[in-house]
Amino acid sequence: MGIVGSPWSLSANPVYRDSMNFSTTKEAITYLDSVKKLEPNNLWPNVDPDLFLQNLRHFATKPLNFYEGKATNFCSYSALTYIPLQYDPLGFSRFMVTLYKTGKARMGKVEFQPGEAVRNEAGLLRYKGALDISPAGQMWFLCLASYFKGYLNFFNRHYNKGDENTLWASTNFAKFNRMLRKLFYLKTRARGSDLIRPWISDEYTSLKDKMKDHIVFLYLNNRLLYKKKHIVTRLGIPTHYVLLMDLFQSEDGTINIVYWDYGRKTLQQLDAKFLHKIVYGITFCHFRKK
Amino acid sequence: MILLIPAFWLGSCSYSKKFTHTYYQENDTLFQSIKRRYKNLYQEHPFSVAIKDKSFRRIAFEILTDSIKYVYNFEIGEQRLTDTLFKYKFDVSGINSLLSDMQRLHCTWITNLDYYENGQAKYLVFVSIRHKKLKAFLRSEKYFTLAFFDRPRNYDIKGRLLDNQDGKTLQRINGGLFFRINDRVCYSLSANFR
Numbered sequence: 001m002g003i004v005g006s007p008w009s010l011s012a013n014p015v016y017r018d019s020m021n022f023s024t025t026k027e028a029i030t031y032l033d034s035v036k037k038l039e040p041n042n043l044w045p046n047v048d049p050d051l052f053l054q055n056l057r058h059f060a061t062k063p064l065n066f067y068e069g070k071a072t073n074f075c076s077y078s079a080l081t082y083i084p085l086q087y088d089p090l091g092f093s094r095f096m097v098t099l100y101k102t103g104k105a106r107m108g109k110v111e112f113q114p115g116e117a118v119r120n121e122a123g124l125l126r127y128k129g130a131l132d133i134s135p136a137g138q139m140w141f142l143c144l145a146s147y148f149k150g151y152l153n154f155f156n157r158h159y160n161k162g163d164e165n166t167l168w169a170s171t172n173f174a175k176f177n178r179m180l181r182k183l184f185y186l187k188t189r190a191r192g193s194d195l196i197r198p199w200i201s202d203e204y205t206s207l208k209d210k211m212k213d214h215i216v217f218l219y220l221n222n223r224l225l226y227k228k229k230h231i232v233t234r235l236g237i238p239t240h241y242v243l244l245m246d247l248f249q250s251e252d253g254t255i256n257i258v259y260w261d262y263g264r265k266t267l268q269q270l271d272a273k274f275l276h277k278i279v280y281g282i283t284f285c286h287f288r289k290k
Numbered sequence: 291m292i293l294l295i296p297a298f299w300l301g302s303c304s305y306s307k308k309f310t311h312t313y314y315q316e317n318d319t320l321f322q323s324i325k326r327r328y329k330n331l332y333q334e335h336p337f338s339v340a341i342k343d344k345s346f347r348r349i350a351f352e353i354l355t356d357s358i359k360y361v362y363n364f365e366i367g368e369q370r371l372t373d374t375l376f377k378y379k380f381d382v383s384g385i386n387s388l389l390s391d392m393q394r395l396h397c398t399w400i401t402n403l404d405y406y407e408n409g410q411a412k413y414l415v416f417v418s419i420r421h422k423k424l425k426a427f428l429r430s431e432k433y434f435t436l437a438f439f440d441r442p443r444n445y446d447i448k449g450r451l452l453d454n455q456d457g458k459t460l461q462r463i464n465g466g467l468f469f470r471i472n473d474r475v476c477y478s479l480s481a482n483f484r
Contacts, residue, residue, distance in 0.1 A: 064357065071465035127462040132406040165465065227342060228482035230420065231431060265358040
């Protein structure tokens with residue numbers, strides 16, 4: 001394992017292709033400039049409209065800085081937000097402005113109309129790092145978490161303060177794939193599950209192959225990838241979603257995985273066995289023809 | 291005998307309260323030195339370090355840039371670590387000295403954490419300690435985590451860290467409440483080291 005001679009370029013973003021764009025950053029900024037100013041809205045009493053517009057500009061210009069917050073269960077929502085931010089920043093900006101103005105907005109097949117508890121909480125989340133100063137991000141995460149439900153949310157279906165850290169916000173693999181299918185014009189396929197790893201003999205080759213013409217998300221056992229405790233647990237469960245951005249092998253056979261989460265890309269070096277151990281779900285999708 | 295068994299059980303289940311009070315005081319100078327050196331090294335080139343094993347030898351070295359975080363695993367003292375530090379233009383002796391002091395203090399994680407006050411980003415140095423005195427029979431392991439602030443902070447009468455923004459709310463760091471050691475340093479016992 002070593003870093004010297006890494007073929008991965010800092011500016012590279014192999015997942016992204018201009019030709020797949022539905023709109024551009026420039027169009028999004030022009031639209032946000034045309035909005036000029038938003039008035040405070042009682043529907044979102046704790047969202048500062050100026051900061052909200054500033055957030056949307058930041059999302060459009062620096063989509064990879066989009067941040068899910070510390071100690072939240074928003075990783076799945078953050079991972080899938082890569083798609084509108086990267087491929088349709090104008091559509092996402094319009095959606096968010098409509099949501100702010102009217103309290104409801106449509107994305108894909110979903111009509112969002114969040115309840116009072118969620119609307120009142122947006123803008124109040126604190127101690128989450130940069131998410132503290134992103135009321136737009138908070139609105140989006142809370143809307144997604146309140147609309148989409150899976151079996152993990154069965155015992156906590158209604159938002160109460162602090163639920164961003166609880167099962168209320170968590171996402172099982174089927175729910176994640178359902179969100180992608182309902183929100184975006186994507187053809188989505190998935191392998192894996194919440195408890196059993198997908199039956200793939202060579203993850204590296206398979207993922208590398210999928211990445212050629214798909215956007216690839218991974219559902220990972222993050223307790224192994226990003227250790228927070230020293231104890232060794234035998235029970236492995238996946239808890240984290242990331243966007244796979246690149247994968248390449250060093251000369252010594254080490255796998256370099258580049259993924260996106262927490263507002264930045266991360267490069268980690270793993271061996272094939274470890275990669276097999278942490279991957280519980282692979283979702284690969286591509287846009288349907290325009 | 292009947293009384294002794296529960297007494298033994300309770301004793302074996304509780305962490306040493308003394309530890310949280312004395313460990314920092316006993317190592318105050320070294321902690322302050324680590325914090326100061328880490329901040330200086332961080333300003334030159336942002337990074338975090340996790341120590342991953344019982345013998346405090348294996349580390350995960352995280353190199354932070356604007357767009358990407360590189361996470362590399364090394365053994366302390368191995369040549370690859372030195373090569374990498376050279377490549378990224380780190381102060382190699384400074385980092386090695388920091389790692390050595392982290393080992394001495396049983397420090398498993400050091401990072402620069404951001405938090406927000408009145409919309410402005412502020413930073414604190416966050417350190418986790420793994421110590422055998424924090425292990426207890428039938429209890430999961432805890433970490434002694436320390437937050438070092440640049441400016442004096444306010445605490446409530448129970449010694450809990452207060453949010454500077456309103457002076458009333460209890461501030462959470464990494465989801466946990468923190469307690470006063472002195473006006474710039476506070477601690478928590480946490481299930482996670484980061």
